[in-house]
Amino acid sequence: MSKSNQIQIAINATPFQVAKESTVEQALTEFKAKPPYAVLLNGQFLSNSLYSKTYLVNGDQLEVISAIQGG
Amino acid sequence: MHDLTSDDCVTIYGTKLQSRLLIGSALYPSPHIMKEAILESKAQIVTLSLSRQNPKTNGASGGQDFWQLIQSLGLHLLPNTAGCHTVNDAVNMAKMSRELFQTDWIKLELVGDDYNLQPDPIALVKATELLIKDGFKVLPYCTDDLVIARHLVDLGCEVLMPWGSPIGTGKGILNPYALQAIRDRFPDTTIIVDSGIGKPSHATQAMEMGVDAILLNTAVAHANHPVLMAQAFTKAIEAGRDAYLAGTMTERSTASPSTPTIDSPFWHQNP
Numbered sequence: 001m002s003k004s005n006q007i008q009i010a011i012n013a014t015p016f017q018v019a020k021e022s023t024v025e026q027a028l029t030e031f032k033a034k035p036p037y038a039v040l041l042n043g044q045f046l047s048n049s050l051y052s053k054t055y056l057v058n059g060d061q062l063e064v065i066s067a068i069q070g071g
Numbered sequence: 072m073h074d075l076t077s078d079d080c081v082t083i084y085g086t087k088l089q090s091r092l093l094i095g096s097a098l099y100p101s102p103h104i105m106k107e108a109i110l111e112s113k114a115q116i117v118t119l120s121l122s123r124q125n126p127k128t129n130g131a132s133g134g135q136d137f138w139q140l141i142q143s144l145g146l147h148l149l150p151n152t153a154g155c156h157t158v159n160d161a162v163n164m165a166k167m168s169r170e171l172f173q174t175d176w177i178k179l180e181l182v183g184d185d186y187n188l189q190p191d192p193i194a195l196v197k198a199t200e201l202l203i204k205d206g207f208k209v210l211p212y213c214t215d216d217l218v219i220a221r222h223l224v225d226l227g228c229e230v231l232m233p234w235g236s237p238i239g240t241g242k243g244i245l246n247p248y249a250l251q252a253i254r255d256r257f258p259d260t261t262i263i264v265d266s267g268i269g270k271p272s273h274a275t276q277a278m279e280m281g282v283d284a285i286l287l288n289t290a291v292a293h294a295n296h297p298v299l300m301a302q303a304f305t306k307a308i309e310a311g312r313d314a315y316l317a318g319t320m321t322e323r324s325t326a327s328p329s330t331p332t333i334d335s336p337f338w339h340q341n342p
Contacts, residue, residue: 012125038121040167064123065123066138068120069099069105070119070121070150071096071286
């Protein structure tokens with residue numbers, strides 16, 4: 001069970017707890033995301049200019065995406 | 072010797088490039104071999120993609136070693152939307168790529184069938200329309216269907232990337248007629264054969280047909296010696312391009328002697 005001052009989100013499909021009223025930026029810091037990366041919030045692209053302005057709610061799903069090999 | 076072709080460039084949305092080989096960054100035996108193969112190919116565009124970052128499984132670097140290596144090459148980056156099955160996924164992946172790689176080029180891939188990874192032509196056209204409206208320069212991976220190509224060009228695509236055969240098969244140009252039709256019907260569009268090339272001779276064949284460039288990955292990365300194969304493809308693509316510019320002879324159904332026969336010692340001699 002989540003503590004009352006925390007919410008349950010998912011980052012890259014893995015359960016993750018953050019404090020209530022956390023921003024995406026704060027969640028990324030706690031996740032130890034390594035730049036450069038891009039982000040999806042609930043399946044939609046989220047511009048990096050919005051990380052510090054977007055507050056997470058219970059059940060949100062973040063995807064932290066970075067470069068890999070491709071053809 | 073190369074006076075005819077010294078100023079011969081391929082144009083990608085206004086960017087002129089000498090190399091007609093685009094190369095992928097996947098499937099190599101090691102990062103070192105990947106780097107050497109890419110450098111030896113003389114490619115000026117390298118493709119790459121996006122994946123979830125996991126600090127726990129990607130090691131201390133969070134998987135950023137690859138990114139640093141790619142950056143060190145100093146090449147144009149062409150991100151793809153590999154693995155996307157829906158318009159929404161592809162559009163979102165394109166937007167992430169633009170932010171991450173600081174380029175509005177996107178190699179748009181939309182899988183329509185997992186058996187042969189055939190592009191979904193309907194979704195491809197829809198996603199292309201959305202992305203072009205959003206300012207992207209779309210390089211759509213498509214089949215060799217002439218009418219789909221027409222729709223993509225009408226939407227504003229300056230580059231088409233038809234397949235030769237399905238990704239990773241190495242079967243070469245399965246339908247030369249269809250590919251030639253695309254080349255001939257869109258003389259002002261940059262045509263890049265994107266998949267199915269397995270051997271340098273396949274690349275030469277496509278270049279002789281007048282396509283503008285070849286994108287390679289598996290054929291180089293899965294060779295026994297990727298660096299040597301990258302060199303082989305570079306020569307093959309240049310040879311095909313030179314042959315196209317030189318103009319190949321007209322094929323005939325009957326034999327025609329190359330050695331003059333008039334006044335030969337046996338002229339008019341009965342068999």
